[in-house]
Amino acid sequence: xxxxxxxxxxxxxxxxxxxxxxxxxxxxxxxxxxxxxxxxxxxxxxxxxxxxxxxxxxxxxxxxxxxxxxxxxxxxxxxxxxxxxxxxxxxxxxxxxxxxxxxxxxxxxxxxxxxxxxxxxxxxxxxxxxxxxxxxxxxxxxxxxxxxxxxxxxxxxxxxxxxxxxxxxx
Numbered sequence: 001x002x003x004x005x006x007x008x009x010x011x012x013x014x015x016x017x018x019x020x021x022x023x024x025x026x027x028x029x030x031x032x033x034x035x036x037x038x039x040x041x042x043x044x045x046x047x048x049x050x051x052x053x054x055x056x057x058x059x060x061x062x063x064x065x066x067x068x069x070x071x072x073x074x075x076x077x078x079x080x081x082x083x084x085x086x087x088x089x090x091x092x093x094x095x096x097x098x099x100x101x102x103x104x105x106x107x108x109x110x111x112x113x114x115x116x117x118x119x120x121x122x123x124x125x126x127x128x129x130x131x132x133x134x135x136x137x138x139x140x141x142x143x144x145x146x147x148x149x150x151x152x153x154x155x156x157x158x159x160x161x162x163x164x165x166x167x168x169x170x
Contacts, residue, residue, distance in 0.1 A: 006030075134160050 006026060013022035137156065 130160060 009029070010019075010022050010026050013025050016022075017025070134156075
């Protein structure tokens with residue numbers, strides 16, 4: 001320790017204790033430094049260092065394996081949640097469409113038609129329903145270009161007329 005460092009240390013210690021105690025503390029510090037220089041700590045052998053490195057590597061691999069395994073399980077959980085949500089979302093529209101369809105037909109065809117009490121209005125309602133079905137079938141048969149070249153309209157009309165005729169006979 002050079003003289004300026006020694007003086008700086010003595011001034012610093014004097015802020016915490018009286019000057020005599022600060023001087024003794026500086027001398028103790030110098031003696032400690034001298035002992036450390038004269039008797040350095042022994043260095044570990046290469047075998048000890050290699051063993052420590054092996055233990056550290058094994059611990060690191062275990063930690064890494066646990067972390068990777070945790071991430072994989074987390075990803076599996078997220079994937080399962082997504083699959084369940086998508087399956088549920090696919091099932092719900094099917095159920096709703098069946099309920100809506102039943103509700104639509106119930107609204108379109110009144111109960112008195114099914115009772116058969118008023119045949120004039122029955123014919124009118126059922127004819128309107130057949131026309132609606134014809135329009136729906138025609139619109140679903142139209143291909144993406146907008147024309148219905150694949151649809152034989154004459155055959156479809158004949159089939160609807162037959163169905164309508166058989167409906168009144170039965």
